[in-house]
Amino acid sequence: MQAASADESSPPEGAQGKGRPWRRWVTVGVSVAAVSLAAFLLYRTFSRYSWQELVDSVASVPVGNLLLAGLFAALSYLCLTGFDWMATRYVGKRLPYPQVALASFLSLSMGHTIGMAALSSGMIRYRFYSRWGLSNEEVAKVILFCGLTVGIGLIALGGAGLLVRPDLGQRITGLGEPAMLALGAGCLALVALYLVLAAFLRRPLHLWRWSFQMPGLRLAIAQVVIGTTNFMLVAACLHQSLAAFTEMPYLGIAAIFVIANVTTLISHVPGGLGVIESVVMFILKGEDVIGGLIAFRCIYFFIPLAIGGTIFLLTELVFRARGRQGQEQTGQSNPAPA
Template sequence: MTHEENLKTPEDTPSSKVDDGQKSKTRRWLGYAIGVAVFALALYLLYRALSRYDWPELVAAVTAVSGAHMLAALGFAALSYLTLTGFDWLALRYVNRPLAYRKVALASFTSLSIGHSLGLAALSSGAIRYRYYSRWGLARADIAKLIVFCGVTVGLGLAILGGAALLVAPEIAINALGLSPAVARLIALVTLACPVVYLLMAAFATGAIKIRGHRLEMPKLRLAVAQCVIGPVNFAFVAAALHQTVLSVAEISYFPIVAAYVSANVATIVSHVPGGLGVIEAVLTYLLPGEGLIGAILVFRFVYFLIPLCIGLVVLGSSELFFARVRPSRVNRDQSA
C-alpha cells in the first residue's frame, strides 16, 4: 500500500462517493415532490378563491376600480413585498448568517407570496424558506430562529399599527364592538406598550429568556428597533393597497381601513384560513357595514394575494429547476475529483 493510499479518508472511497450521489438524488426527488405538492395546493386554493364568484361578478368588481386606484394598489402591494424582504434580511443578521440581498429577496418573496395564500405561514412559508436557506448553508436551528424572528416582526407590526390606528380612529372599536372611548383608548395603549416592553428587553436582558420551556434569544437593540420600524411599515403598505381599492366604491379615510384590516389580519392568523378566505370579507364588512366592500375586497385579493401567488409559483418552479441542474453537476465534479 502506497503512502498516498494511506492518506485517503473514508470519504474519499468510491463507495462513499456513490452514497453521496444517492443521497443527493433522494434529496432532489424529495424536493420535486414538495414542489409539486405546494404547486398543486396553491392551484387548488386559487380555484377555490375564484370559484366563489360568477364571471360577471369578477368582471364587474375589477372594472369598478379605476385604473389609477388599481395602479396605486399594485404599487403599494409591491412595496409591501419589498418591505417583507427586510424581515428576512434582519433575521439573517439575528442568526449571524447574512446572505446577498438577491438570495434574501428570492427566498422571501417566493415563500411569502405562496404562504400568504396557503395559510399556516409557519409551515407553508417556513417550508419554502427551508428549501432555500438550507441550500445556502443555514442549519435547521438557524432557519427556525429566522422564522420565529420574522413572526415576532409581524406581531410587532400589527401591535404598533393597530394601536396607532385605534388611537386615531377609535370609532371602529366603539361602533362595531360597543366599547366605550375610554376602553378603546386603554386597549390601544396596552397594545402599544407591548413593543415598548420588547425594546426594553432587547436593551437590558442578558442571555436567553425562557418562555414555556423554550429559549428565546433577544436580538440586539438596533435589530429590535428595526423590527419595530419595518413591521408596521409593511402593514401600512398593505392597508394602503386595500384603501385604494375601497376608494373606488366608498369615501373612507385611511385609518379606519387600517384598524379594520389589522383586526381582519389578526382573525386570519388565529383561524389559519388559507389567504383569509371569507375571514377578511366577514371582518371588514362587519366593521365597515353598508359600504358595499365585497367588490373592492375581491380586487384587493387579486392585487395582494392572487397575482403574487401566480408569480411566486413561477419563481419557485424556475428556481427548483435551476437548483436541480446545478446540484448534479456539482456532484459529478466532486466524484470525478
C-alpha cells in the same frame, strides 16, 4: 430567540417516521377544517352575486386606484424582505441581500395564500437557507424572528390606530372610547416593553421548553419600524382597492385590516381566504365593496402567488441541474478502481 438545537429536537436514528402519527392526522385535520371554513366564508360572501355582477364590480375600480394598490403591494413585499434580512443578521449570517430577498419573496408570496405560515413559508425558507449554509436551528430562528416581527407590526399599527381614531374602534367593536384608548395604549406599551427588554436584557427569556434570546436594541427598533410599515402598506393597498366603493378613511380601513388579520391568525384559514372579505363586509354594512375586495385579493395575493410560484419552479430546476452537474464532476474526479 433561540430554538432547540437540531440534536435536541431531532428523534433518534431509527425512530424517525415512527414518532407520533396522531400529530400528522391533527395537522391534516386542521388543514381540512381551515380550507372548509374558507370555502364556507367565500360561499357566504359571494353567493348573493351573479358572475356578471362580480365582473362588473371589479371593472368599476378606477385604473388609478388599481395602479396605486399595486404600488403599495409591491412596496409591502419589498418591506417584507427586510424581515428576512434582519433575521439572518440576528442569527449571525450575513447573506447577500439578493439571496435573502429571493427567499423572502418566494416564501411569502406562496405562504400568504397557502396559509399556515410556519409550515408553508417556513418549508420554503428552509429549502433555500439550508442550501446557503444555515443549520436547522438557525433556520428555525429566522422563521421565529420573522413571525415575531409580524406580531410586533400588527400590535403597533393597531395600537396607534386606536389612539388616533378611537371612534373608529368604537364603530367596529361597539366598546366605549375609554376602552379603545386603554386597548391602544396597552398595545403600544407591549411594543415599548419589547424595546426595553432588547435594550437591557442580555440573558435568554425562558418559556416552557423554549428559550428566547432578545435581539439588540437597534435590531429591535428596526423590527418595530419595518413591521409596522409593512402593515401600513398592506392597509394602503386595501384602502385604494376599496376607495371607489366607500368613504371610510385610511385609518378606518387600517383598523379593519388589523381585526381581519387577527381573525385570520386565529382561524389559520389559508391567506385569510374569505375571512378578510367577511370581516370587511360585516363592518361596512350597507356598502357594496365586493369589487374592491376581489381586486385586493388579486393584487396582493394571487398575482404575487403566480409570480412566486413560477420563479420557485425555475429555481428548483436550476438547483437540481447544479446538483446533477456536481455529482457528475465528483464521479469524474473519483473514477472507480479497476
